[in-house]
Amino acid sequence: MPAFFGLDIGSSSVKLVQLSGKTVAVSVIAVNPVGRVGVDLVPVEQSSLTEVIKNILADNKIKTGRCVVSIPESLVFSRVMLFPVMSSPELATAIRFEAEQVIPYPIDKLELSWVVLYKPKNVLSGEKMRVLVVAVPSKISNAYVNFMDTLGLEVVRMENEIVSLTRSLITARKLPGVSLVADLGFANTKFVVADTTQIYANYLSSLGGMAFSRIIADTFKLPINQAEEYKRSYGLDKKQFEGKLFAAVEPVLSGLIGDVKKVLNSYLASYPERKVDRIILTGGGAYLKGLLAEVAEQTGLEVVIGNAFDGLKVAENMTGFGPIYAVAVGLAIEED
Incomplete structure (x- = not known):
């Protein structure tokens, strides 16, 4: 049984993908009845969205309660930042300082995370470290966790969309060279430039x-x-x-x-x-x-066209729908 599933809650739809190896065990989409994600919902909206997701879980006989859930790029700050080569403690301090300068939100009300994309081997080369920094307002992070609790789901991790897009369309396919992914959604378009090793912009x-x-x-x-x-x-x-x-x-x-x-x-x-x-x-x-x-x-x-189902075994009637599942598939793929 797959260890978890990917849950992509967008403003227009809810998508769930569960993989079993290279097979798409479940791929389902439903209309988001409230037109918003699980943040600042009034009780009637939360009840309506909860019902839709619970029905998806029940109708598709999802047995695990563990999920990886997306956070829309519109609700987070994410940027590739450059820093001189430094130790991990120094980097943490530098990221916090930089975040205070560029993010229009109180630093003590943000949850900061980062991953070092590139660190020069030669410290004297003058090259800089490239670090993907993601800042999520604590209010939003807590709202997602609480919403998942109402569904009885355990959040393995929350992930902003560009990371999932890169994983499903570039990394998992071992796509050569550098690609610019443009994810044209209902309300906005996410862009990410990446190759199989890192995100650049x-x-x-x-x-x-x-x-x-x-x-x-x-x-x-x-x-x-x-x-x-x-x-x-x-x-x-x-x-x-x-x-x-x-x-x-x-x-x-x-x-x-x-x-x-x-x-x-x-x-x-x-x-x-x-x-x-x-x-x-x-x-x-x-x-x-x-x-x-x-x-x-x-x-x-x-x-x-980026079809997230390429290279995966999927029901014949779903093969053409890969583009709308790009984030959900990325969420469902095991991290290396």
Whole structure:
């Protein structure tokens, strides 16, 4: 029996994945009825979200109560920081000092964690240590733990999304070279530049799938549900509605591709010797018709769809849904 499962609670959906070796034993998605994660929920919202998750557990006969749960990037501060080579105690002090300078939140109300991504072997080389620092407000961390308690679940660990994305789409696949992952979600887009050894950079964009739907709704005076259908049916097809649909969404598209270029330029400024080999589009927004071609044309890079089920044995009717499970699969994979 698998030791734990991955639980990804997003603002639009709840996803659960349980792996048994290289087999996807369980993969299920349900609508999040409250449109928010398990933080600052009023009792009726908490009850509704709790019921959805309990039903998922019961309907799929999940026998273990141990889970790895995601924390949305929008609720945490995460950044790759550079430090001179130093001892672990010195690093702890330096990270705390740096966090006080850049995080607009009282340091005594934050839970800080970090992992050293790279430490130069030659102390005299002048190279710096690269450290992924994650800061979670204690209020949010405690809310997640309490919410999991109401579900009767034991939290193995809480993990911000870029770590899970890197594990499922890059590390687990032993993908060569450097990749920029763009996870296009409902409310935002997460970017992470990484290879199989470490994370180099990350960024959170406020542009997600809903931004496309809203601008279609506003332009054509449509209900949001109908605008969503237009987006899914026609995507970025410049021929539809005499080009008016593409003209409507072009500002959002330009903003999103602008964010892609911003991340690429920031990475290349820090690591000019290592080019980005590809862009990986994942998340529900990766299905947007024409997006892959637009990103490839405007960046000049290879662009692929990141299917988290690649390399895993999964039910035939689920093979095409890997992009929306990228975080959940990453949560479900055993850490090396």
